[in-house]
Amino acid sequence: MSIINKKVSSFATPFYLFDCIRMLDNITRLRNLFSYPETDFFYSLKTNDFIPLLRLLEKNGMQCEVESSKGLELARKIGFRKIIFNGVAKTSAELELACKKNDCIVIIDNLDELYALENITKNKIQVGLRIGIVQSHMYKFGMQKEDFIEAVEYIYASEILDLGGFHFHVGSFVLDIMVFKRALTKLSDYMHSVPKKFFESVKFINIGGGFPCEGKIKKTIFEKILDTYVFRYSFVNMLLLREEQKNKYEKEQFDSEVYLSSLSKIIQEYFKDYCKMVGHKVNLFLEPGTVISGNAFDVYAKVVRIKRNMVFLDVSRFIEHGYMIYNHFIYNYTRPSNEINSALIFGPLGTNNDLFSRVYQGERLQVGDIVRIASMGAYTYSTRKSFVKSQPTVLIKKGDFIALYGKKR
Numbered sequence: 051m052s053i054i055n056k057k058v059s060s061f062a063t064p065f066y067l068f069d070c071i072r073m074l075d076n077i078t079r080l081r082n083l084f085s086y087p088e089t090d091f092f093y094s095l096k097t098n099d100f101i102p103l104l105r106l107l108e109k110n111g112m113q114c115e116v117e118s119s120k121g122l123e124l125a126r127k128i129g130f131r132k133i134i135f136n137g138v139a140k141t142s143a144e145l146e147l148a149c150k151k152n153d154c155i156v157i158i159d160n161l162d163e164l165y166a167l168e169n170i171t172k173n174k175i176q177v178g179l180r181i182g183i184v185q186s187h188m189y190k191f192g193m194q195k196e197d198f199i200e201a202v203e204y205i206y207a208s209e210i211l212d213l214g215g216f217h218f219h220v221g222s223f224v225l226d227i228m229v230f231k232r233a234l235t236k237l238s239d240y241m242h243s244v245p246k247k248f249f250e251s252v253k254f255i256n257i258g259g260g261f262p263c264e265g266k267i268k269k270t271i272f273e274k275i276l277d278t279y280v281f282r283y284s285f286v287n288m289l290l291l292r293e294e295q296k297n298k299y300e301k302e303q304f305d306s307e308v309y310l311s312s313l314s315k316i317i318q319e320y321f322k323d324y325c326k327m328v329g330h331k332v333n334l335f336l337e338p339g340t341v342i343s344g345n346a347f348d349v350y351a352k353v354v355r356i357k358r359n360m361v362f363l364d365v366s367r368f369i370e371h372g373y374m375i376y377n378h379f380i381y382n383y384t385r386p387s388n389e390i391n392s393a394l395i396f397g398p399l400g401t402n403n404d405l406f407s408r409v410y411q412g413e414r415l416q417v418g419d420i421v422r423i424a425s426m427g428a429y430t431y432s433t434r435k436s437f438v439k440s441q442p443t444v445l446i447k448k449g450d451f452i453a454l455y456g457k458k459r
């Protein structure tokens with residue numbers, strides 16, 4: 051890694067700029083807002099598995115959540131001391147790997163997995179039970195109540211399995227806090243359905259991740275439809291969306307602080323009930339991903355060509371896993387201003403939906419301008435696709451210093 055103290059604009063585009071300080075601020079904010087009940091943070095590795103980011107998180111006292119043997123091996127290599135192993139379809143080999151060291155809490159998704167685990171290990175292992183927060187035959191995650199009761203009884207009778215706690219995860223970028231409230235209520239209901247004696251060993255309640263970050267917003271259904279028919283309805287695009295998007299830039303952006311502090315208060319209320327049920331204190335476990343890495347990475351790209359109202363960048367929208375779901379804020383980095391301008395901002399791929407945005411902030415874009423695409427840290431670096439024309443390199447920013455990670459192109 052070469053340390054260079056140059057201007058961001060002097061590096062070849064496209065690149066990610068990873069702002070370490072911004073990420074550390076995100077951790078501090080989480081710690082301050084979730085101080086009671088006692089909280090352990092397990093960073094969700096799949097959100098962004100950039101090695102220097104993982105190292106920094108480990109150095110700053112975070113633990114890790116993984117969903118595969120590859121993730122588990124990486125987390126161990128980095129040195130995370132406590133690891134949560136999640137996933138609906140862990141193979142027997144993956145369960146074996148988890149049992150090899152005393153650092154894992156295996157979150158059991160289904161009875162099948164529970165029985166398999168007991169036959170795999172001779173050593174004691176701490177497990178958690180994932181509850182199915184949606185009652186549907188189509189819902190893939192966790193256990194429905196009958197299975198949950200059976201699992202609790204089974205673990206109680208086991209010499210090897212130790213019931214450490216319970217888990218749910220409500221989804222990603224969940225803007226409606228009531229979704230958490232409903233899941234917390236569901237967990238109460240599950241816990242009330244088994245006698246207290248089963249909870250002797252319970253130490254944690256794990257409510258997963260799902261907390262949004264600043265700098266990106268979910269698309270409306272209308273926008274998604276227009277994305278699909280971008281050319282056919284370009285007239286509608288320009289007239290209607292322009293107004294809608296303008297409002298988004300002008301409106302105050304999502305405020306993490308307000309969101310997280312309301313969520314923390316709700317959790318505190320529920321924990322009173324949980325502690326009463328188990329008869330002792332339990333810790334809160336969180337598995338934040340997006341709220342830690344999301345706004346810590348921006349992408350910088352160059353305007354390569356302009357055609358009528360279309361602007362073509364040298365980076366593809368397809369680096370992001372959720373490219374049909376989110377709008378990111380785009381800024382003219384070369385010539386910033388408060389102006390809101392509209393244009394169809396495309397990536398270079400040979401497909402219509404490689405479309406970033408219909409609006410940006412700053413002076414009118416020209417060929418050669420650099421744009422900053424905000425909050426590209428979650429589910430883009432770890433999910434980037436190899437057919438994309440040019441993969442962004444990564445620059446690491448710490449204060450005034452910038453380092454280029456990996457090989458120079």
Ligand SMILES: Cc1ncc(COP(=O)(O)O)c(C=O)c1O
Nearest residue numbers: 094219222259260337338339340
């Ligand atoms: C089980 C689990 N925990 C944590 C996360 C992280 O979620 P987020 O990035 O929304 O915080 C995910 C992501 O989908 C997940 O599946």
